[in-house]
Amino acid sequence: MTTSELEVSGSSWDVSQFQHTPYYCEENVYLLCKELGTKGIADAQSSDLYVVFISNEKKQIPLWHQKASSRADGVVLWDYHVICIQRKGRGDSPSPHLVWDLDSSLPFPCPLARYVSETIRPDFQTFSEFQRYFRIVHAPVFLRCFASDRRHMKDSVGNWLHQPPLYQPIVAEDGTVHNLNDYFDIRATDAVTGTGADMTNEVFTKKLGVVITESQLEEFFSQIP
Structure with missing residues (x-):
């Protein structure tokens, strides 16, 4: 199925077609971005895709409709979570931006507006320490x-907290072997305060992207040129 066919049919993909290792969401999304391009679902260079780290200083973020939950509402209190957002082109009849969350029980992919409403639930009143921030x-x-x-998945004596993927660890193009903490260490003071081009331009050049609040999420993707 091509990207245009997906837009017309509104179909969901079978999550099992994509690599998924529980508790390794950052690696799952890394591979997902590559595969979406390979399958022709996204641009071959992944230029329409954005990796989004969700976390805060307390490393306590509530998200609903998560398959790891044992509750009926699917809520989980993650230390951090990673999703992929695919930005759709604008036009006379623009398609909704899509969220690819391999750990969600919502449709895969899910329209961004629905994902925000049902997974992030900004209308649900929580304590300030549960405020979520988004590194895009x-x-x-x-x-x-x-x-x-994968050092973050080992205890003090080197035992695995969760079994790692079978493939080799991911190494950056410049030879860096570990920088995951740089991505999920997110503080309220990191959030940008600008709007429009001031808020979006840096996402294309900064290694760590930009950090925004949950109230800025949908607006951010509507303003990317």
Whole structure:
């Protein structure tokens, strides 16, 4: 199915067609971005894709409709989570931007507006320490720069907290072997305060992208040139 066919049919993809290792969402999304381009679902260079890290200083972010949850509403309190957002072109009848979340029970992919409403649930009143922030990184930049040797998944004596993927760890193009913490360490003071071009231009050049608040998420993607 081509990108245009997906837009017309509104079909969802089978999550099992994509690599998924529980608790390694950053690596899952790294591979997802590559595969979406390979399958022709996204641009071959991943230029319409954005990797989004969700976290905060307390490393406590509530997200709903997560398959790892044992609750009926699917809520999970993650330390951080990573998704992919595909920005659709604008025109007379623009298609909705899409969220690719391999850990979600919502349609795959899910329109951004629905994902915000049902997974992020900004209308749900939470304590300030659960405020979520979003680090948005342009996928081509992420695919060049991201690296993880999975050290964050080992305890103090070197035992795995969760079994790693069978493939080799991801190494950045410049030889860096681990910089995952740079991506998921997110503080309220990191959030940009500008609007329009001031808020979006840096996402194409900065290795770590830009950090925004949940109230800026939909606006951010509507303003990317």
